[in-house]
Amino acid sequence: MLVTINGKQFEAEAGQTILQVARKHGIYIPSLCYHEKVGAAGKCRVCVVEVEGMRGLQTSCSVVVREGMTVSTRTEKAIQAQKLVVDLLLSSGTHDCLACAQNGKCELQDAAYYLDIEHPTLVFADMEPHCDESSEFIKVDHNKCISCGRCVAACQKTVTNDVLDFGYRGANTEIVFDDGKKMGDSTCVQCGECVQICPVGALTEKSVKGKARYWETERVKSVCPYCGVGCSMEIHVDRKLNKIVRVNGVESSPVNEGMLCVKGRFGYDFVDHPERLTTPLIRNDDGSFRKASWDEALDLVSTRLTEIKTKHGPDKIMGMSSAKVTNEENYTFQKFMRTVIGTNNVDHCARL
Amino acid sequence: MAGLAATFGSGAMTNDIAGMTKSDVALIIGSDTSEAHPVISARLKRATKDGMKLIVIDPKKIKMADYADIYACQRPGTDVAVLNGIMHLIIKNGWEDKEFIEERVEGYEALKAEVEKFTPEYVEQISGIPAKTLEQIAEMYGRAPTGALYYAMGITQHTTGVDNVKSTANLQMLCGNMGKVGGGVNPLRGQSNVQGACDMGALPVVYTAYQAVTNADVKDKYEKFWGCSLNAANGLPMTVAIDKAYEGEMKAFYVMGENPMISDPDLHHAEEAFKKLEFLVVQDIFLTETAKLAHVVLPASTWPEKLGTFTNTERKVQLLEKAVDAPGEAKDDWVIHQMLANKMGQKWDYNSADDIFSEIARCTPSYAGMTYNRLRQAGLHWPCPTVEHPGTPVLHIGRFTRGKGMMFAIPFKAPAEVPDAEYPIYLTTGRVLQQFHTGTMSRKSKGLNNLAGPSVMVSVEDAEAMGVSNSQMVRVTTRRGSIVTKAFVTKRMPKGTAYVPFHFAEAPANVLTNNALDPVAKIPEYKVCACKLEKA
CATH class of the missing domain: 2.40.40.20 (Barwin-like endoglucanases)
Structure with missing residues (x-):
């Protein structure tokens, strides 16, 4: 079907909302509580637009398009309403972007920029800091929370861990863990789905603080090195420092739909750990190791394996391959054992 | 994997992850899913909220039991009895899929005769699961249009591991749950590329794609492909090789990216075995417990430092791009293999992982249609025989790899060691x-x-x-x-x-x-x- 948005006609599919059609065609409508994964919540009222023939403003995240619908996202009335909501949200929290880990990927920041809000109209006295840093990997800053509910929906409906919810009432409403525990004391398994779906800086990875900003990192697609599920992940890399800054799940992956677990999202310290092996090592007679060049080490391996093969036969040599290295490396390993050593003694720890 | 290969002709998870929410009922036996495969557990938990029934059978009341309609606690090592008991009840009540059994399965009569004696009361004696609970499980599972079965090492790491696996396959064939979305026998694999390591022939009895080393035609094909003569005898599994090393029969081990000094059973025995070797090479990223016993240690790169592919539990091959540089002089494992092979007189000439993958595709029928270009777009489930083939998310649709599915009559055997007065x-x-x-x-x-x-x-x-x-x-x-x-x-x-x-x-x-x-x-x-x- 055809719908008109801001005077231009676009192709749309039945069942799509105005926001979905607009996004698909690159038209920005500020929105906060909607995320494609958890669907429309219709809570934040930032995405309001005018629709011909409908009274009042409509939330574009929840109104489904109809043939011939005419939508305006930038009328004075719509912009004024969008602005009012964003302005009030900015007033009622501590949205200081300078030291915020979400800077550059914050949907509230984007909305404020689009709506040209430099300072909130209402300025309250400084708020008491209200952070929860009890969790090992995740920081909660309640003063940055806009109560959009995306994290609550994700925890309950996507990863189905049922930890996050809204607690308290009215102006005191905030996200709570279990029945109001500190995050670190709750049953939270720290999968980090809430961090990935949070539109603002309320839920962030503790480890990213002070590291490269979103726009400074390169995104590299990879697969989690832990269990066999094979979650697709996007590694954010600081090229200058040769370091991983953060890891996100790939939302479009049919394997994990953006989800990761605590190991996949946070467990990469081993990569640049100081104990990593950086040179070949050869054992001394007293049992200690000395550093060696590749040439020396491989000469020794080549000589000893050849001696043993000649003296005892190839079947006295065993190769243990690995379920943690790539297909290519398993292939070259078994090829080495079969063609160079001459044995089928090759296995890995599938059973262990 | 041996169990499923004998049953269906192909030893791998039969269904895909995306289809996991499409079952009417799921049975988890021997998998602590939320601990070991958390992202799969999320899907299954979500499915229960959308109406899927869930049955959990595990000695530990695992987290998944909180989402289950029925939870049963069996004594460790009694899975065959439990599964035979479920099948006994399904057959007794006529809930088996007669058409499926008629058309696609052999060995049904022998199975039926075997499970005959596994009455709920007998199973209760062996497993400790109340007869009533077993009846509820059989009814919920047997009457559901489509049931999926999930297991992990809780089924396989037993002296009756192969029997256990065959029993899960028996149940799924009995209920006609094979070859359809939302069904299947689904072993959840525990390591990022354990499926791939098997597919690539890092096993003592097969080349890539499970082509037997003892098959003369296969050997001939590989001798031509690699241009050398090959050993026709099966090799040793790791567990057996370690026993032989302990007896002084093995002389050298080349260990890559494994730490058998933690993962092997009876570690004292393993340590003695490794110390008896004349030569031990360990290629790894850390000085692991195993590397500490080595004569030479070779530093390798790790996951984000290299280009390559992993094959996940659902047989999906996915590409990993290189994100960061390896530290110091650490090198990709394949680079080390190539350097060593060439020191030993070979002329290997791979310039990148992509070169190796092209070679894999040429000798591995189930990967034949895969290229890095395709994998950069999206992962592919094997078998993927041609470059036009979209991959195979669900195996055994219409026909099993081996033709008809094989049912096995499996008697119950107790574990090798059970509690007694001294070790209760x-x-x-x-x-x-x-x-x-x-x-x-x-x-x-x-x-x-x-x-x-x-x-x-x-x-x-x-x-x-x-x-x-x-x-x-x-x-x-x-x-x-x-x-x-x-x-x-x-x-x-x-x-x-x-x-x-x-x-x-x-x-x-x-x-x-x-x-x-x-x-x-x-x-x-x-x-x-x-x-x-x-x-x-």
Whole structure:
């Protein structure tokens, strides 16, 4: 079907909302509580637009398009309403972007920029800091929370861990863990789905603080090195420092739909750990190791394996391959054992 | 994998992850899904909220049991009896899929005769599952249009591992749950590329794609392909090779990216075995417990430092791009293989992982249609025989790889070691969410270590009997060894069964476990042995 948005006609599919059609065609409508994964919540009222023939403003995240619908996202009335909501949200929290880990990927920041809000109209006295840093990997800053509910929906409906919810009432409403525990004391398994779906800086990875900003990192697609599920992940890399800054799940992956677990999202310290092996090592007679060049080490391996093969036969040599290295490396390993050593003694720890 | 290969002709998870929410009922037996495969558990938990029924059978009352319609606690090592009991009831009530059995299965009559004696009362005697509960399970599972079965090492790490696997396959064929979306026999694989390592022929009896080394035609093909003569005899599985090393029969081991000094059963035995070798080369990212025994240690790159592919539990091949540079002089494993091969007189000439993958596609029928260009767009499920083929998310639609599916009559056999007066408690082992396998990767994370350290999970009753409360130290002793670790007293454990996670070098579960092997798959019985618990 055809719908008109801001005077231009676009192709749309039945069942799509105005926001979905607009996004698909690159038209920005500020929105906060909607995320494609958890669907429309219709809570934040930032995405309001005018629709011909409908009274009042409509939330574009929840109104489904109809043939011939005419939508305006930038009328004075719509912009004024969008602005009012964003302005009030900015007033009622501590949205200081300078030291915020979400800077550059914050949907509230984007909305404020689009709506040209430099300072909130209402300025309250400084708020008491209200952070929860009890969790090992995740920081909660309640003063940055806009109560959009995306994290609550994700925890309950996507990863189905049922930890996050809204607690308290009215102006005191905030996200709570279990029945109001500190995050670190709750049953939270720290999968980090809430961090990935949070539109603002309320839920962030503790480890990213002070590291490269979103726009400074390169995104590299990879697969989690832990269990066999094979979650697709996007590694954010600081090229200058040769370091991983953060890891996100790939939302479009049919394997994990953006989800990761605590190991996949946070467990990469081993990569640049100081104990990593950086040179070949050869054992001394007293049992200690000395550093060696590749040439020396491989000469020794080549000589000893050849001696043993000649003296005892190839079947006295065993190769243990690995379920943690790539297909290519398993292939070259078994090829080495079969063609160079001459044995089928090759296995890995599938059973262990 | 041997069990499924005999049954269906192909030893891998039959269905895909995306289809997991499409079942009417799911049965989880021998998989602590939310600990070991958390993202799959999320899908299954979500499906239960959308109306899917869930049955969990596990000695430990795992987290998934909280989402289950029926939870049953069996004694460790009694899975064959339980599954035979379910099948007994399904046949007795006429809930089996007669059409499917008629058209697609052989061996039904023998199976039927075998399960005849597994009445709910008999199964209760063996497994401890109340007859009533077994009846409820059989009815829920047997009457559902489509049921999926999930298992992990809780089924395979037994002296009857192959029997257990064949029994799961029997049940799925009996109910006609094979070859359709939302069904299948689904072994959840525990390591990022364990499926790929098998596919690539890192096994003693097969080349890539399970082509037998003892098949003369296959050997001939590979001799031409690689341009050399090849050994026609099956090689040794790792567990057997370690035994032979212990006896002084093996002379050298080349170990890449594995840490058998933590993962092997009966570690004292393994250490002796490694020390007897004339030459040990270890290629890894850290000086692991195994590397410390090596004569030469070679530094390798790790996951984000290289280009390559992993094949996940659902047979999907996915590409990993290189994100960061490896430290110091560490090199990709394939680069090391090539350097060593060329030192030993070969002329290998791979310029990148892509070159190797092209070679793999040429000799591996199930990967023949895959290229890096295709994988950059999206992952592909094998078999993918041609470049036009979209991949195969669900196996055995219309026909099993081997033609007809084979049902096996499986008698019940007790585990190799069961509790007695001296060692009165069942000991079982497994994973916790926050750690991984031998800990080479996860234990280098301060955060993960803060979340999960060594412990023994014991029941409230057993803790009270020894006068121990949470976090007090307990000595766990078996005929093979002894460890002292913190007690985690929990209602999730039944009286008479203790659980030790195996990740921790300082309290290694595998000092305790039994190295009795399955006669076919040569997998050790990590999931059952007998122990005693004492306050330490």
